[in-house]
Amino acid sequence: MKHTETSGMKDQGFRAAMRHLPTAVAVLTVRTGTGPAGMTAGTVTSVSMDPELLSVSLRQGSRLTDAIADSGGFVVNLLQEHQSAIARWFASAERFGMTDEFHGIGWHPASNGGHPILADAACVFECRTEGQVPNGDHLLTIGWVTACRVSPSARPLLSYQGRYHKISNLAGDDAPASRLRA
Numbered sequence: 001m002k003h004t005e006t007s008g009m010k011d012q013g014f015r016a017a018m019r020h021l022p023t024a025v026a027v028l029t030v031r032t033g034t035g036p037a038g039m040t041a042g043t044v045t046s047v048s049m050d051p052e053l054l055s056v057s058l059r060q061g062s063r064l065t066d067a068i069a070d071s072g073g074f075v076v077n078l079l080q081e082h083q084s085a086i087a088r089w090f091a092s093a094e095r096f097g098m099t100d101e102f103h104g105i106g107w108h109p110a111s112n113g114g115h116p117i118l119a120d121a122a123c124v125f126e127c128r129t130e131g132q133v134p135n136g137d138h139l140l141t142i143g144w145v146t147a148c149r150v151s152p153s154a155r156p157l158l159s160y161q162g163r164y165h166k167i168s169n170l171a172g173d174d175a176p177a178s179r180l181r182a
């Protein structure tokens with residue numbers, strides 16, 4: 001969507017308000033011409049069940065946007081709660097100086113496309129790139145999930161208020177979410 005006007009809000013409060021949104025933390029990975037690349041992303045969302053689509057919002061100019069378009073695919077690795085160091089690493093600028101930004105991080109190539117699958121991820125979605133739609137200063141990247149794998153006992157790493165959290169630290173209401181909708 002093309003936006004011709006800038007917001008009157010000038011970011012007042014928006015960034016701070018969005019920090020109240022707890023999100024699962026993922027690392028997007030893609031095989032590029034110069035090797036594997038990754039970035040931390042907290043905007044992974046389910047889009048459609050049939051077909052199976054997800055979206056992730058990437059800042060325009062992010063290294064991975066071109067690689068995701070060129071390679072035609074990517075992997076979403078949802079991290080486990082003990083993997084915050086990996087989340088920090090793939091959000092840091094330090095990794096740009098490395099010849100191999102995956103050095104010391106366990107991974108294997110997906111059988112389809114060779115995009116990195118991180119060892120021990122809570123959940124892995126292998127995606128075909130369906131489209132990248134500009135929205136403001138981000139690109140909404142749509143992936144068609146061609147394969148996924150879940151570690152049923154794995155607990156996801158969360159981001160909330162600018163910090164990493166374990167789901168077990170959050171107060172819970174035991175009612176199933178599906179019952180709340182009825």
Ligand SMILES: Cc1cc2nc3c(=O)[nH]c(=O)nc-3n(C[C@H](O)[C@H](O)[C@H](O)COP(=O)(O)O)c2cc1C
Pocket residue numbers: 025038039040041042043044056057058059061062063064087090091092093159
């Ligand atoms: C918890 C967390 C979530 C993030 N989510 C996103 C996101 O959804 N989209 C995005 O563009 N950047 C996101 N970032 C920032 C990127 O990880 C960071 O800017 C990274 O360096 C981008 O990689 P690149 O410079 O290779 O494009 C997030 C960072 C953190 C710590």
